[in-house]
Amino acid sequence: xxxxxxxxxxxxxxxxxxxxxxxxxxxxxxxxxxxxxxxxxxxxxxxxxxxxxxxxxxxxxxxxxxxxxxxxxxxxxxxxxxxxxxxxxxxxxxxxxxxxxxxxxxxxxxxxxxxxxxxxxxxxxxxxxxxxxxxxxxxxxxxxxxxxxxxxxxxxxxxxxxxxxxxxxxxxxxxxxxxxx
Ligand code: SF4
Numbered sequence: 001x002x003x004x005x006x007x008x009x010x011x012x013x014x015x016x017x018x019x020x021x022x023x024x025x026x027x028x029x030x031x032x033x034x035x036x037x038x039x040x041x042x043x044x045x046x047x048x049x050x051x052x053x054x055x056x057x058x059x060x061x062x063x064x065x066x067x068x069x070x071x072x073x074x075x076x077x078x079x080x081x082x083x084x085x086x087x088x089x090x091x092x093x094x095x096x097x098x099x100x101x102x103x104x105x106x107x108x109x110x111x112x113x114x115x116x117x118x119x120x121x122x123x124x125x126x127x128x129x130x131x132x133x134x135x136x137x138x139x140x141x142x143x144x145x146x147x148x149x150x151x152x153x154x155x156x157x158x159x160x161x162x163x164x165x166x167x168x169x170x171x172x173x174x175x176x177x178x179x180x181x
Contacts, residue, residue: 008034025163032076032102033159036151037067039075041095043082046109046141050081053144060148063155072098077154078131083111084124096131097180101166104158106150107133110140132174 011030013022040050053060060066069075072095084092096105107127110116113136115125127133134157137150165171175181 028163029159029161032161033155034063035065036063036077036104036154036158037065037069037075038077038079038151039069039072039095039099041078041080041082041092043084043088044111046081046111049141049144050079050108050147053147058144058148060151063151066151072096073100075099076103077151078103078105079108080105080112080127081108083116083118084127085122086124087122089124089127089130092127093130093178093180102158102161104134104154105131106135106137106154108137108147108150109142110138113138116140130178131180132178 008030010020011022011026013020013026015021040047042050052058054066054068072078076099078096078099080092096103105127107113111118111123112127113133115123117140119125124130135150135153137146139146142150162168
């Protein structure tokens, strides 16, 4: 029995002996979903859970793509993990703005998603107050399986996204609602 694991199915298309014809959007989506480069923006305990997700037990590398980047210019998946103080909001937003399109965002855990238990004057009540979020991972902290599931949800989004979405009026209006150019 072969040990080779297929992580991506052949795209849908018209095929015959020795050829496959498909559309550009499908191929680009397939490439994007299998080459996500996350930027871990970890500020507290959820970041520790992410470290565990990176370890051999849970093995985030199972996708063969998770090249972590600590430069926003070389990342397309912003993973926000931990409590974000209001003072940190502009910095988070600055990091997001430095990322090139297409870019995706995961709010990992209750604090990043909603402020969590810290309903106080100093804590941002969810990172979607300053940047758009694609996937929310619940939990305090979320289990590594949940973090991996969040990444798989992003893969679904990246793989099925239309090539025109980022130039569309709806997306532009979304960024404008955050005052992001
Ligand atoms: S959600 Fe819970 S575990 Fe995660 S940063 Fe907040 S307090 Fe810590």
